[in-house]
Amino acid sequence: MKPYILAIESSCDDTSAAVLHGRLLLSNIIASQKVHEQYGGVVPELASRAHQQNIIPVVHQALKASGIKKEQLNAVAFTRGPGLMGSLLVGTSFAKAFSQALSIPLIDVNHLQAHIMANFIDEPESENLHPSFPFLCLLVSGGNSQIVLVHSPRDMEIIGQTIDDAAGEAFDKCAKVMGLSYPGGPLIDRMAQQGNPLSYPLAKPHIPDLNYSFSGLKTSFLYLLRDCLKEDPDFISKNQIDLCASLQHTVVDILMDKFKKAVQRYPNVHDIAIAGGVSANSGLRNAFQSFAEEKGLRSFIPRLSFTMDNAAMIGVAASYKWEEKDFCDLSLPPFARVEI
Ligand code: KG4
Numbered sequence: 001m002k003p004y005i006l007a008i009e010s011s012c013d014d015t016s017a018a019v020l021h022g023r024l025l026l027s028n029i030i031a032s033q034k035v036h037e038q039y040g041g042v043v044p045e046l047a048s049r050a051h052q053q054n055i056i057p058v059v060h061q062a063l064k065a066s067g068i069k070k071e072q073l074n075a076v077a078f079t080r081g082p083g084l085m086g087s088l089l090v091g092t093s094f095a096k097a098f099s100q101a102l103s104i105p106l107i108d109v110n111h112l113q114a115h116i117m118a119n120f121i122d123e124p125e126s127e128n129l130h131p132s133f134p135f136l137c138l139l140v141s142g143g144n145s146q147i148v149l150v151h152s153p154r155d156m157e158i159i160g161q162t163i164d165d166a167a168g169e170a171f172d173k174c175a176k177v178m179g180l181s182y183p184g185g186p187l188i189d190r191m192a193q194q195g196n197p198l199s200y201p202l203a204k205p206h207i208p209d210l211n212y213s214f215s216g217l218k219t220s221f222l223y224l225l226r227d228c229l230k231e232d233p234d235f236i237s238k239n240q241i242d243l244c245a246s247l248q249h250t251v252v253d254i255l256m257d258k259f260k261k262a263v264q265r266y267p268n269v270h271d272i273a274i275a276g277g278v279s280a281n282s283g284l285r286n287a288f289q290s291f292a293e294e295k296g297l298r299s300f301i302p303r304l305s306f307t308m309d310n311a312a313m314i315g316v317a318a319s320y321k322w323e324e325k326d327f328c329d330l331s332l333p334p335f336a337r338v339e340i
Helices: 034-039 044-066 083-101 111-120 167-177 184-192 216-232 235-265 283-295 311-323
Strands: 004-009 014-021 024-032 075-081 107-111 135-140 146-148 158-160 273-277 299-301
Touching: 004 083, 004 299, 014 044, 014 311, 024 044, 024 083, 024 107, 024 146, 024 283, 024 311, 034 044, 044 083, 044 167, 044 273, 075 083, 075 158, 075 216, 083 111, 083 273, 111 146, 111 158, 135 235, 146 235, 158 235, 167 216, 167 235, 184 216, 216 235, 235 283, 273 283, 283 299
Parallel strands: 004 075, 075 107, 135 273, 273 299
Antiparallel strands: 004 014, 014 024, 135 146, 146 158
């Protein structure tokens, strides 16, 4: 039997609820919190308060859009972590109460695994092609930059990861020093499309194995601005599109260099995927697809709305746990920090 699953995501600053029939997505509602823009980053206390306000209307909308009555639901899934503790507690408590009220099973989901599983969401009237196991996935978000060897929906092996900042953090912090609002990644992406990526050479790290580092790039960008602003106080506004293009070009190069090495290391893997918020980046999507074409690999990129934090990916990850009847009990706490 294919279950009807209500999925809840509340790990950071997006409150989301989705309804799925097995892996088929029936609805996916996301309420993004605008309150953080003025602070230049997510304020945890404000995020949990906004989740409290959003969660009931968001679930209500998801059920309505799916055409499914709550009595038809077979399970409730929620993000257990990693994420902000106050934010996770809202979704976790809501999911527990909902499952208890309906007497249906509760399924906990790892947020990072779910980002990767976004590549398995089925949609009505879509081709619904998915990677075959094992595949290599570049998981890039505001908090993570990892290369993951995905053996199965539940068995994922990190083969490389950042030793300091994540790629999304590098985008957001560099955007902040240019005076752009949070999150800066999408703004940089938009401006980069009009600029020259070779205008400003920026530092690339020399980190062993398949690991990443983005702190040197951030410092190199900061020093470039500091030196150029001494000469011309309007340097940023006059050169913003070229600065964005150069920064994006360097981040994409760093990400792809290590990913290409990972592909070389696993010659029997023929499918590659990307996931996470930064996988929305147009430069990365293009570089990833060109690389796959050049190497004759099958590439998988989630639809834009499934790259950001969303409950659809939580639901699809939960559908695999449902098949194994892997449910959790009401005493399970959320985890702020947890590996894949
Ligand atoms: O996966 P996500 O929604 O949240 C985390 O779980 O971290 O990722 C958010 C990150 C932010 O750093 C944001 O700036 C970045 O993804 N991002 C982008 C783009 N869209 C979102 N970075 C570069 N280009 C984009 N188009």
